[in-house]
Amino acid sequence: MKKIRVLDTTLRDGEQTPGISLTVSEKLRIATKIDEIGVNIIEAGSAITSSGEREAIKQITSAGLNAEIASFARAVKVDVDAALECDVDSVHLVVPTSDLHIEYKLKKTREEVLSQSIETAEYALDHDLIVELSAEDATRSDMDFLKKIFIEGINVGAQRICACDTVGMLTPERSYDFYKELSTLNTPLSVHCHNDFGLAVANTLGAMRAGATEFHCTVNGIGERAGNAALEEIIVSLDTLYGKNQNYSIEDNGSSIYQTDVNIQELYSTSKFVSRLTGVYLQPNKAIVGENAFAHESGIHADGVIKNAATYEPITPEFVGHKRKFIMGKHIGIKGLKNNLDEFGIKTTPEQLTEIFDKVKSLGDMGKCVTDVDLQAIADNVLELKREQKIKLEEVTIVSGNKVIPTASIKLKIDDKDVLEAGVGIGPVDAAIVAVKKGISEFADIELEEYHVDSITGGTDALIDVIVKLKMGDKLISARSTQTDIINASVEAYLSGVNRLLEEVN
CATH class of the missing domain: 3.20.20.70 (Aldolase class I)
Incomplete structure (x- = not known):
């Protein structure tokens, strides 16, 4: 040696x-x-x-x-x-x-x-x-x-x-x-x-x-x-x-x-x-440490990895402290899709799984990547589950400026009850999330584990893609929202994740 x-x-x-x-x-x-x-x-x-x-x-x-x-x-x-x-x-x-x-x-x-x-x-x-x-x-x-x-x-x-x-x-x-x-x-x-x-x-x-x-x-x-x-x-x-x-x-x-x-x-x-x-961010396909280094979308690849990771991974992601991901798009296979559904605790019949698969493929053919939240919505529709959202955002107002502490006021509807709250933060998004957390504090202790934002299109009217990772107890989920307003997208992504966590716990 x-x-x-x-x-x-x-x-x-x-x-x-x-x-x-x-x-x-x-x-x-x-x-x-x-x-x-x-x-x-x-x-x-x-x-x-x-x-x-x-x-x-x-x-x-x-x-x-x-x-x-x-x-x-x-x-x-x-x-x-x-x-x-x-x-x-x-x-x-x-x-x-x-x-x-x-x-x-x-x-x-x-x-x-x-x-x-x-x-x-x-x-x-x-x-x-x-x-x-x-x-x-x-x-x-x-x-x-x-x-x-x-x-x-x-x-x-x-x-x-x-x-x-x-x-x-x-x-x-x-x-x-x-x-x-x-x-x-x-x-x-x-x-x-x-x-x-x-x-x-x-x-x-x-x-x-x-x-x-x-x-x-x-x-x-x-x-x-x-x-x-x-x-x-x-x-x-x-x-x-x-x-x-x-x-x-x-x-x-x-x-x-x-x-x-x-x-x-x-x-x-x-x-x-x-x-x-x-401040030097990595291209997704960077070897070993890129976000796509252990990501699989192709149905053939996902099927092989589920059966034995060595089929399409020369090393395991855990070996370098990374994580494996199955991406939902037009190349996904039915076994990779089932693996994602299983992770969310969604049980389907073979017929229901096929219908969800067809809908995901259809979105992929339209050039869209199906998020966790999208998959939940598709599965809900196919399984005919009409979930009532415990918490809904009615209104959010932001005051921010050069010499003004960013302040947010929000109006939530929780089980048909109006809840008004306000919060301050180091920025408008932070202030809005602080206000939301205060509004739900009586019945939910939610930790924001990760926050990521990307501009999908160019220009000042760009679509903003916000992904959050939330934790309550031992439950950890991701949620996403895509809008032209970064504050609304951030709050909607946060509330989407909160609602899913509350549903899983209850």
């Missing part, structure tokens, strides 16, 4: 994603989360960048984390001094090595770059810093010069070397050959890949097959341009696709030939956490 170390650069390379600018508090929270899942090295930032960046790094180094804390540094002493001020454990000492960078960016000679690099590495080592000597644009560098810089760095005491595929020019085949050549230097070797051609993860895996013992990554693959190699994709690939005697059958229990310290079951929650703090 081969031990692989993980250097996470979400707080440095990841923060260079256009549009991301993290506060000191946010950087500390992300560092703490990354440390908790078992990452070995956290590149906390580049200390020379600003006083705010140094403050963030200082807070991270003083937080008592288990991971080694590193600062990015150029091959200049002032960068090392800034890192020393922050009390980091190591520097990621980055040196441009391609003629393109040396001539056009640095305007120096190879000899000048080599001399400056070794001098700075010695300076950092003399101040008791661990040095990871990293070659920028290494994959477009002359191999002899690249190896010369690494060898001289190793000779003065650099503990690790790293070759960066700065603009993602490697292919998996070339990655293997490239890092195989560098592995002959017999020093811990790191791989740092960018995703300009969508090959960062594949190239990183190729490098480790060739002898690299550490990889650089970011959570969700965020980073400049097309991003960096994604932590979650590499970790799961190492664990699942590189097993001993791997035959890919459900009976195969062979352990991976690579081992990391990362807690795989925390990958999804970490992905969501970083996405929320950075």
